[in-house]
Amino acid sequence: MIRKKFKNWLFHPVLFFQLLSSIIKNKFTRYYKRRAIEFFKSKGIYKYFVSGNKHEPWIDFIDLKGIYETVTSRKPKCVLEFGVGFSTICICLALKENEKNGFNGQLYTVDAEKFWLENTESKLPPDLKKYVTFHYSPCSVTIINNQLVTRFENLPNISSNFIYIDGPRPSSVKGKIHGLGFHEENSNFKSGDAIYRIEEGNKWHRINRTEKGFYYLKEGNRWSRRIVCSDTLLYESSAPHDFFIRLDRVYCASNFLINNLKHKYIVKKDLAFSGTVTLERKYQPHP
Secondary structure (H helix, E strand, C coil): CHHHHHHHHHHCHHHHHHHHHHHHHHHCHHHHHHHHHHHHHHCCCHHHCCCCCCCCCCCCHHHHHHHHHHHHHHCCCEEEEECCCHHHHHHHHHHHHHHHCCCCCEEEEEECCHHHHHHHHHHCCHHHHCCEEEEECCEEEEEECCEEEEEECCCCCCCCCEEEECCCCHHHEECCECCECCCHHHCCCCCCCEECEEEECCEEEECCCCCCCCCEECCCCCCCCCCCECCHHHHHCCCCCCCEEEEECCHHHHHHHHHHCCCCEEEEEECHHHCEEEEEECCCCCC
């Protein structure tokens, strides 16, 4: 099996190039991170990326640079984001840059945690708040085509041409179906190896599980299910012709969308830095 999989990568030109490119990029992660920071500093917007809470995850400037460049190049009118955070600030900055060039856009961001919605909103200066509308919605587990997925219960009534998926968090997903859920506290998992910790820079710090923050399980004893956000399916049928989706570090969600979206898409994958997947709907002329 391993030999067959290796051959598939080796003799498929596109897959081989993706693998080789990711290996090279990962070897120079520090260089790309430094270049991303310099990118934001050169534009005078590095100062906007500040931590509002000590339990926030570390800032991934490589991902943020990719988000910023995608938004400024595509110039979307309506952006929908699942999961607030530093990406929210980044998208607002990109929309502000687009407005300077005559392209207006608005961001609608959805999250199941009021705490993190308020935390992100409190960090936004007045000149950026006008670009974003914060939307709270509970999130629960559901089934689509016999697949366990998450779904927000109350979505913004918009027609988005750009969707960015970075959530929800497993701890925010309520409920179980046939005994299965996404929240570790609702599981039958019993282990003393659960490590609740946050990342600051390149260092990990243990935190109490009752604190507001992100928790991770010790590798090798990991229970947490990977998130599969299904809400994009509801927007697809009525979406604009330039419908575009970007996902960072959520492989299961990207695989689910690739297999369940109805239209044809141009799929691009960047395996470096834990992976970025984009789906751009192919142009279809009106009948």
